[in-house]
Amino acid sequence: MKKQTLALLTCAALTFPVVSFADEVEHFEGKQSATLEAAVANFSEYNKKLETILKGELTPEAMNEVHQLTYTLENALGKINEEFDGLAVTLEEIHLASERADTEGVASNGEAYLETSRTVIE
Template identity: 50%
Template sequence: MKHLLSALSLGFAMFAATLVQADERPDHYKGKPSNTLEQAVANFSEYNQRLKVLLAAELTPLAMVEIHELTYTLEVALEKIHSETAKLKDTLEEVHVASEHMDMASAKRSGDVYIKAAQTLVK
């Protein structure tokens, strides 16, 4: 146990020194992938809950390392959500334009795509 604590302390010290010295953020963790909007929303929900639990407790060096690691997954999830909601906005605009032109087929097609994606966000 003593060796584990020493290793964690050393690891955190190295991590903190890297953060202070680096002009750019270190990119040593990849984060859990978010290949689909569904995955991104699931990861976002799960990792926000983990972050909430960590922030509610005492912020120790170990907790800070855990927070640092899980933020990578949150960033990946947010990037995917952002890219997918930009597409979602475009799809909604297609529905809007179709409704203005009474283009029922386009409204139905784009509307179904929009609703499917939108429902993923509110689960």
């Protein structure tokens, strides 16, 4: 499941189109995602905004809205990817500890893993 989620998030990051507006494009900060919780919330909220825009006509105003919201999506996705990279390491520690019958390693890494993973999936 983790690999599927990470693969989907990575694919999403790679599918953002490069849009050429004019000679000058204004750049925005986007909403920051300081924590995984914030990143998941921003990712969900701004994906819904993008979905709504895509259901309508892609006017110049709509393109500007898409341009602006992608900054927040990129910030959120960056934080999610960062956290999931660490989650993959923790899961490998659980795997290795289970092979050694290291109950302490499984328990401590397992709790850390579940704490992070529950932020994304119940």
